[in-house]
Amino acid sequence: MTQLLWRELGPEFGVEVMGVEPQVPLAENVIAQLRELFDAKGLLVLRDIDADPRFQTYLSRLLIGEEPLANGMAGLDAAVGERQLLVSNREPGSSAPMGRLLYHSDYMWSPDVFRLLSLYGVKVEEPTSPTMFVSAVRAWETLPDDLRARVEGRFAIHGQDATYQQRAGGDADVLVSKFAVDETLRLPVGHRHPRTGVTLLYVAQQMTHRIDGMDDAASEALLEELFDHLYRPENVVEHHWREHDLVLWDNIALQHARPNIMIEGPARTLRKTFAPAPTMAAEMRPAFTTVGA
Numbered sequence: 524m525t526q527l528l529w530r531e532l533g534p535e536f537g538v539e540v541m542g543v544e545p546q547v548p549l550a551e552n553v554i555a556q557l558r559e560l561f562d563a564k565g566l567l568v569l570r571d572i573d574a575d576p577r578f579q580t581y582l583s584r585l586l587i588g589e590e591p592l593a594n595g596m597a598g599l600d601a602a603v604g605e606r607q608l609l610v611s612n613r614e615p616g617s618s619a620p621m622g623r624l625l626y627h628s629d630y631m632w633s634p635d636v637f638r639l640l641s642l643y644g645v646k647v648e649e650p651t652s653p654t655m656f657v658s659a660v661r662a663w664e665t666l667p668d669d670l671r672a673r674v675e676g677r678f679a680i681h682g683q684d685a686t687y688q689q690r691a692g693g694d695a696d697v698l699v700s701k702f703a704v705d706e707t708l709r710l711p712v713g714h715r716h717p718r719t720g721v722t723l724l725y726v727a728q729q730m731t732h733r734i735d736g737m738d739d740a741a742s743e744a745l746l747e748e749l750f751d752h753l754y755r756p757e758n759v760v761e762h763h764w765r766e767h768d769l770v771l772w773d774n775i776a777l778q779h780a781r782p783n784i785m786i787e788g789p790a791r792t793l794r795k796t797f798a799p800a801p802t803m804a805a806e807m808r809p810a811f812t813t814v815g816a
């Protein structure tokens with residue numbers, strides 16, 4: 524039986540896992556260990572791994588409890604073709620090619636929110652921007668009593684329009700994603716994770732419009748206090764990219780962000796996959812600009 528080795532990336536979440544061979548299928552005991560680590564730690568980093576799109580898709584689906592080979596290898600290969608894209612400042616047609624990203628969970632405003640995201644370092648020139656993560660699990664656990672009392676029973680409205688620009692603090696480099704359709708979703712501020720059952724502090728700089736039932740100023744003031752807690756430095760794990768890094772995270776339990784990326788800066792091309800398979804979201808690629816554009 525293979526016993527995986529791993530090390531903590533932060534005091535509360537995130538692990539680097541060593542010794543995973545990128546093969547399909549993985550051994551049952553390796554799958555069990557990876558699933559357990561993923562649910563406990565939210566963020567897995569595998570370095571120096573030769574992960575092709577098929578392995579990346581396979582592992583992404585495995586970690587959220589799916590059986591990616593339920594329909595055989597042909598089923599997996601069909602899934603590989605469903606959606607992967609590049610996050611790149613070089614490749615034409617890439618997602619989020621430039622700019623700074625405020626903290627968010629991808630498609631947090633959708634009932635079909637992705638449960639897992641993964642990125643693989645295809646081309647990485649130094650120095651490049653890291654990806655930053657915070658844990659909404661940890662943020663809820665450590666929420667001060669007075670703040671907890673103020674959000675108890677409250678709901679937040681999440682959306683994908685560009686109202687978050689006001690939170691850029693005057694930073695012209697903040698990326699603005701414009702979607703064709705304006706959907707919103709109302710969820711408890713203390714949202715329960717659909718798979719693990721833990722409670723999350725479920726508000727985000729880039730995705731949360733307001734606290735339901737409060738006037739705009741009071742809502743924004745309360746959100747600012749929640750963001751100060753959620754994004755405090757002790758709750759941040761940074762991933763500094765190298766080529767052949769495979770990074771997989773729980774897109775509901777964790778939020779991610781990044782400092783500015785410039786088109787003319789060092790090349791940074793990351794291959795992204797989503798799990799489960801996108802439904803409506805596949806048709807909703809946003810247009811990207813920056814606050815200052």
Ligand SMILES: [Fe+2]
Pocket residue numbers: 627628629779
């Ligand atoms: Fe994202």
